[in-house]
Amino acid sequence: MNLKIAVLPGDGIGPEVILQAKKALHAIGEVYNHEFVFEEALMGAIAIDKTGNPLPEQTLNLCLNTDAVLFGAIGDPKYDNNPNAKVRPEQGLLKLRKELGLFANIRPIKPYKSLIDASPLKREIIDGADFTIFRELTGGAYFGAKTLNEEGTHASDLCEYSEEEITRIAHLAFKAAQNRRKKLTMVDKANVLETSRLWRKVVQKIGESYPDVALDFLFVDNAAMQIILNPKQFDVILTENLFGDILSDEASVITGSIGLLASASLGEKNALFEPIHGSYPQAKGKNIANPIASILSAAMLLEHFGLFKEANVVYQAVEKAIEFKVVTTDLKADSKFGTNEVGEFVSNFI
Amino acid sequence: MNLKIAVLPGDGIGPEVILQAKKALHAIGEVYNHEFVFEEALMGAIAIDKTGNPLPEQTLNLCLNTDAVLFGAIGDPKYDNNPNAKVRPEQGLLKLRKELGLFANIRPIKPYKSLIDASPLKREIIDGADFTIFRELTGGAYFGAKTLNEEGTHASDLCEYSEEEITRIAHLAFKAAQNRRKKLTMVDKANVLETSRLWRKVVQKIGESYPDVALDFLFVDNAAMQIILNPKQFDVILTENLFGDILSDEASVITGSIGLLASASLGEKNALFEPIHGSYPQAKGKNIANPIASILSAAMLLEHFGLFKEANVVYQAVEKAIEFKVVTTDLKADSKFGTNEVGEFVSNFI
Numbered sequence: 001m002n003l004k005i006a007v008l009p010g011d012g013i014g015p016e017v018i019l020q021a022k023k024a025l026h027a028i029g030e031v032y033n034h035e036f037v038f039e040e041a042l043m044g045a046i047a048i049d050k051t052g053n054p055l056p057e058q059t060l061n062l063c064l065n066t067d068a069v070l071f072g073a074i075g076d077p078k079y080d081n082n083p084n085a086k087v088r089p090e091q092g093l094l095k096l097r098k099e100l101g102l103f104a105n106i107r108p109i110k111p112y113k114s115l116i117d118a119s120p121l122k123r124e125i126i127d128g129a130d131f132t133i134f135r136e137l138t139g140g141a142y143f144g145a146k147t148l149n150e151e152g153t154h155a156s157d158l159c160e161y162s163e164e165e166i167t168r169i170a171h172l173a174f175k176a177a178q179n180r181r182k183k184l185t186m187v188d189k190a191n192v193l194e195t196s197r198l199w200r201k202v203v204q205k206i207g208e209s210y211p212d213v214a215l216d217f218l219f220v221d222n223a224a225m226q227i228i229l230n231p232k233q234f235d236v237i238l239t240e241n242l243f244g245d246i247l248s249d250e251a252s253v254i255t256g257s258i259g260l261l262a263s264a265s266l267g268e269k270n271a272l273f274e275p276i277h278g279s280y281p282q283a284k285g286k287n288i289a290n291p292i293a294s295i296l297s298a299a300m301l302l303e304h305f306g307l308f309k310e311a312n313v314v315y316q317a318v319e320k321a322i323e324f325k326v327v328t329t330d331l332k333a334d335s336k337f338g339t340n341e342v343g344e345f346v347s348n349f350i
Numbered sequence: 351m352n353l354k355i356a357v358l359p360g361d362g363i364g365p366e367v368i369l370q371a372k373k374a375l376h377a378i379g380e381v382y383n384h385e386f387v388f389e390e391a392l393m394g395a396i397a398i399d400k401t402g403n404p405l406p407e408q409t410l411n412l413c414l415n416t417d418a419v420l421f422g423a424i425g426d427p428k429y430d431n432n433p434n435a436k437v438r439p440e441q442g443l444l445k446l447r448k449e450l451g452l453f454a455n456i457r458p459i460k461p462y463k464s465l466i467d468a469s470p471l472k473r474e475i476i477d478g479a480d481f482t483i484f485r486e487l488t489g490g491a492y493f494g495a496k497t498l499n500e501e502g503t504h505a506s507d508l509c510e511y512s513e514e515e516i517t518r519i520a521h522l523a524f525k526a527a528q529n530r531r532k533k534l535t536m537v538d539k540a541n542v543l544e545t546s547r548l549w550r551k552v553v554q555k556i557g558e559s560y561p562d563v564a565l566d567f568l569f570v571d572n573a574a575m576q577i578i579l580n581p582k583q584f585d586v587i588l589t590e591n592l593f594g595d596i597l598s599d600e601a602s603v604i605t606g607s608i609g610l611l612a613s614a615s616l617g618e619k620n621a622l623f624e625p626i627h628g629s630y631p632q633a634k635g636k637n638i639a640n641p642i643a644s645i646l647s648a649a650m651l652l653e654h655f656g657l658f659k660e661a662n663v664v665y666q667a668v669e670k671a672i673e674f675k676v677v678t679t680d681l682k683a684d685s686k687f688g689t690n691e692v693g694e695f696v697s698n699f700i
């Protein structure tokens with residue numbers, strides 16, 4: 001297979017971890033005779049620094065015209081603590097998601113057997129947990145109109161959803177549930193929010209055409225609790241953009257480290273793959289960032305193109321690294337291995 | 351002291367648990383010579399059933415003219431799964447919060463030593479955790495304009511905040527931090543939301559007049575993770591309405607059961623005390639609901655009126671119940687004690 005892949009390393013630890021993902025893909029290409037052509041481009045704080053724009057035209061065009069995007073991380077503290085900054089790195093990622101129409105963000109959560117003890121949760125709580133979060137990615141408060149009055153004393157964010165936006169991701173989530181344990185949990189705040197009531201109504205209706213999938217509903221406050229109390233109850237979780245952002249970071253504790261979690265963002269035509277951790281600026285350049293989330297994002301990319309055998313080889317290589325404790329310090333405090341060494345191990349194992 | 355207390359048992363398990371809180375207050379009154387006069391009123395689904403209105407005029411008037419409100423729980427599944435219901439129980443609680451101006455909801459999180467093993471989190475993670483969440487309670491998406499178009503295919507919720515709304519709760523939170531370990535963590539999503547950027551700006555500014563308090567900022571997704579990974583890092587958490595709703599339910603796992611968590615909602619003139627658990631309709635009338643959160647809400651009420659000694663006696667009685675394992679099944683699966691027995695034990699111990 002020939003694939004043209006846009007690579008956006010982004011900010012903070014992004015470049016370091018993406019390098020390891022590329023190495024893994026390169027190794028797969030060699031062994032299985034695929035041609036993966038990588039083309040790098042700027043996005044985020046680094047793009048602002050170099051071009052003034054968090055998503056330069058050139059980057060967007062590249063992404064629109066490749067088979068897939070591999071993305072690292074975005075964000076820089078110099079913008080976070082300056083509420084007056086007009087241009088911010090995250091705008092680049094949000095614009096990219098919107099322009100590529102990446103409406104479904106898929107985040108699988110499943111602890112590795114050999115890492116069960118790395119979690120702050122007790123073994124019996126997490127052993128056997130295995131669920132996937134379907135997060136809507138191009139709607140909600142992320143994209144609604146924002147206002148700030150002239151005096152800077154009053155602000156607003158509009159959360160909006162349409163039936164159509166809910167429908168397209170709901171079908172994906174129901175189909176995923178059909179291929180799994182046939183349970184879908186919709187998370188909302190329908191006792192307070194109008195958008196949540198629309199979600200609930202639309203999803204209830206769509207559920208009728210998936211009679212083999214058991215559908216239930218949880219309020220987001222309760223869901224945030226249930227994910228920790230009893231994560232095994234979940235199979236597929238479906239939710240809106242901001243709730244999905246919060247719940248998926250929270251759910252990362254089940255696996256022991258957010259440095260293990262990959263995600264796929266899918267649209268009608270485009271697909272982007274990224275680790276769910278952020279730019280982790282404190283770790284930048286120190287060779288301590290966990291590259292596994294990025295490497296697993298590359299595996300999700302392979303799966304997306306039907307390269308299941310190849311994806312499995314990557315999953316197995318990652319499992320071996322974990323089993324042999326070739327991991328970064330987020331997983332083993334006294335580990336001697338860094339970002340590079342873990343990445344090397346994985347690509348050598350392929 | 352003479353106190354007139356409006357009692358709103360509400361829905362589900364509300365009436366059962368509130369009865370136990372009243373018993374505890376009654377016992378305190380007897381022993382310490384206070385006169386607590388209780389007046390009951392309707393709110394929630396039960397008020398809709400009886401009057402058509404989730405917050406009858408009479409209830410509101412009573413609450414406006416008492417020293418404090420003791421509230422149970424609200425909500426009924428028959429409304430939750432009917433997205434078309436025009437009148438819903440929660441409207442009663444939201445209206446009450448607004449009308450009484452209860453802008454600050456205070457939720458203390460601290461595990462009981464003897465219950466450390468009841469948590470899904472490991473002992474070493476939670477032992478020593480002790481923080482308080484200050485949740486803004488009368489603004490944000492809860493109260494902003496809501497729309498649903500005529501076809502029922504498009505909905506919106508507006509999240510709004512003003513400098514003034516942020517300022518008044520921020521001062522309370524900073525003052526609380528001064529009396530604790532002098533650390534304040536503001537939780538927002540300032541990399542995406544305009545309202546969060548306003549929060550950050552205002553809180554940063556106010557922080558300058560509290561130089562003895564260390565102020566830091568966390569994005570809500572990261573906060574949802576950090577609360578589980580390392581709850582001991584927190585002292586006072588300050589956040590907006592919806593984030594506070596999610597994070598405080600989540601944080602309840604640290605204590606082993608949401609059935610232990612009380613809250614105080616304060617305004618300029620009024621105060622309301624409520625358990626943070628909901629109406630838990632599946633448990634209604636079964637004598638299995640944990641009354642401790644309600645009893646602790648009553649203790650917070652005593653503290654609010656400066657009755658610290660009396661509040662302490664209630665705290666101690668609850669600790670004894672827990673120590674002697676006179677607890678409901680959420681805390682000890684094979685417990686033989688129910689709501690009533692736990693309440694009796696506590697009030698007898700006073």
Ligand SMILES: CC(C)[C@H](C(=O)O)[C@@H](O)C(=O)O
Nearest residue numbers: 074075090093245541542571
């Ligand atoms: C960086 C930020 C804008 C982003 C989000 O909130 O979507 C991130 O937290 C994520 O989850 O991908």
Ligand SMILES: CC(C)[C@H](C(=O)O)[C@@H](O)C(=O)O
Nearest residue numbers: 191192221424425440443595
């Ligand atoms: C019942 C509901 C409206 C309420 C809220 O979301 O505020 C509850 O969850 C709470 O936390 O008090």
